[in-house]
Amino acid sequence: MRCRKVRKILEEGSHDDPHVQAHVKSCPACGEAAAGWSVLRSGFRQLRREEPPEVSWGFAERLLRRLEVAVQRPSEELIEMAGRRIVYVTLLITLLVLVSLWAPSSGPRGAGGTAEVLVARPEMAEVSQEAPLGLGSLALVPSRLAGQTAAGGQRQK
């Protein structure tokens, strides 16, 4: 019998096979394994005999009480979670509104205001038409800057 097969049989707990016993006597390594398994099996057998502790008085009542709490908890958690989300969304919307109020009215939508200033000062438009180096496009820049350019232009004249 080969050691591998003997070890497998020993592991499964069959020591009584005469072939196994003969092999174990002649092979020190398998003998050591057999002794080890014997110790472990005895230990397991003894552990199996140990009785679990007795259930204490009122186990079922305590369980039912804990069940009641455990069942309530998920619904409370759900409400809490939903409430928290509502608060987050409200805060986000408030923040967006505040940002939009605080931000300057520039960009394409705010361009109308600049045009009005330029229309109010027609003489600047004339000056800018005379401006050299193609600065005629300054008709579209804000009034202060346009004024400076016009002054420069007059100096050149």
Place this chain on the structure above:
Amino acid sequence: MANPHPEARQEIELIKRCQKGDREAFGSLAETYRRPIFSLVFHLVHRRDEVEDIVQEIFIKAFVAIRGYNFQSSFRTWLSRIAINHCYDYLRRNRVSRITYFWQMGEESERRIESGGEGRKPGPHGHEDQLALADLVDKLLARAPVEDRIILTLKELEDRSVEEIAGISGLKPSTVKVRLHRARKRMLKDYKKWRRGG
């Protein structure tokens, strides 16, 4: 399940009531399965003072999850699965505090093993020897990886069949056999290491 026994029919009825949220029905189920779950948890965690608390937590988890029970496996197997998963988490959490070092395993066990002829023929102090062996195996189990501890407990202490273990763990029976073999081998190796003095 065409014509089940009256007990089985009653159990199905109780489970269906639990699935509708009936706590009293669950109390009856817990009463029926209290003992096997106590035994399983005790063998797995081996701490008398904590068993009851853990069992209660397992039953609570089972009640919360019972709507998902589809009668595919037996209720005992389903409940055992919850118990195993819960104990797995517990053992993982408490692993560091449970580890027993070789030097803690004591010379007493060694002496008893020597005198008891490796446990084959108990001497005049046979019972004490057996207790020492149980203590030794318990410590070896505590040193083992949690997966090994669970599979060895189910097989060696709870005496469950490979098929039952497969049902509980959701593994194939062939995988259970392989894992059991590895766990046993590792335990024997650990035992030999201890015998040689760590």
